[in-house]
Amino acid sequence: MTVLLKNPKGKVTVKMRAGTAEQGSGDGEKRGRKASKETRRQQLIEATIDSLAKRGYSDTTLADVADGAGLSRGIVNFHFESKENLLIATLQFMAEEYADHWNAALEKAGPEAAGRLWALVHADFDRKICTKRKLAAWCAFWGEAKSRPTYQALCGARDVKYQETVISLCAALKAEGGYAFEPEPTALSLCAMLEGLWLRLMMGDGTTREKALEAAIAHVATVFPKHLTLQGPRSQ
Amino acid sequence: MTVLLKNPKGKVTVKMRAGTAEQGSGDGEKRGRKASKETRRQQLIEATIDSLAKRGYSDTTLADVADGAGLSRGIVNFHFESKENLLIATLQFMAEEYADHWNAALEKAGPEAAGRLWALVHADFDRKICTKRKLAAWCAFWGEAKSRPTYQALCGARDVKYQETVISLCAALKAEGGYAFEPEPTALSLCAMLEGLWLRLMMGDGTTREKALEAAIAHVATVFPKHLTLQGPRSQ
DNA sequence: AGATACTTGCTGAATGATCATTCAGAATAT
């Protein structure tokens, strides 16, 4: 919804921008000019993800982000000081959202290692996390991470915790099931596969979210046959 | 080796640039000013890979490429018409080199499916292909591929052939060994894992080429226990 | 052999386009 108003000097200003839907009328958030600093920052971060997905890292401009948010050209420097800061904040947001998501999935999964691994794999392909635009944004950052220590640190922090969790799950399953593998290479190959599937999804060859999830499940069912099947974790 | 000469007007020109070593004195290639068009193009492509690896896609400038090749600022537009063309030629070169490499590995491997899969996995982590600078360049292109159909096509072409090969190897091994898996998801997860390991190598967390290869081998040994061990393919 | 014209590869300063950043001041809220 967009409303155009003319002010006394005949200039056209836009109130109630066609932004994201986070400003419901029921919550405590104010709208339009009164939006809080945090709301604006989040709105700009969402517009940045859109732009990264649509135009790629190297063609993402502040003008495009501002247009996407329905705000003026100077807005990013007002709220983030610099383009660099905006991009870092965007990556930080995505990394936190990702970590929160799989941590929540783990918590819901209960104490059994098999169910926890099952939940972890599914979390990666959940509709909330695994959307075209977010995958594309992740990949844009990966492409730049090599030459930007800040991005590398943020992407790396994402992985380290995750991989440690997978390693300990592999170790627990090995102890329970008497498998022959070493936990660390097994966990590494599993994590790498999940990331590789994301890359495939992003690249838009035939791979769909369903096929990717199927392949991931087939993988873990093969590696942990005593604990996981294509249909779900076996009850121990 | 760099030799500086002063011409009659006092200007300094550079002969025998510190370029790549492709101009041995024995082959048919001329050097310096007389380098053939193909030689120059290859020299600029190598400099482009260097720049992508060192500065990332978005910070790679034609000035940097020209400096890296020890040539003047206008050189890229002289040989490639545009920056876009240079980048496409670079990606094309890497894609061809990659395909040639694993095809050659397959040919050397002989007719048995187990040995061919073993060779394919090893080819991915061979020193010729799997260098920091080339991984970084691949990743730079992946990051831009989403929003650039040309890159997407070139990266995709790389994968399709490869994945078809892996699918047929999985199918052959299944027929031989009576495994339960479906060839396609299994091949997809295997290919995704190999790409994911490349991503890890590029990101420069603790993962080394040796660890990556170990994880990949451990995985295929788990999936095809009747055909592959950590030490190599079983003789059938 | 030397002189001459012609071709090809290359240079680097000039050009113009794009874009991040700045900031004076407008609009809005308190």
Next chain:
DNA sequence: ATATTCTGAATGATCATTCAGCAAGTATCT
């Protein structure tokens, strides 16, 4: 009245592209 949020034109930096001209090589003529 004062503070806060926001605007958008102006600024300057960066960079791809152009192109006139130089230099090296080659062919033709004397």
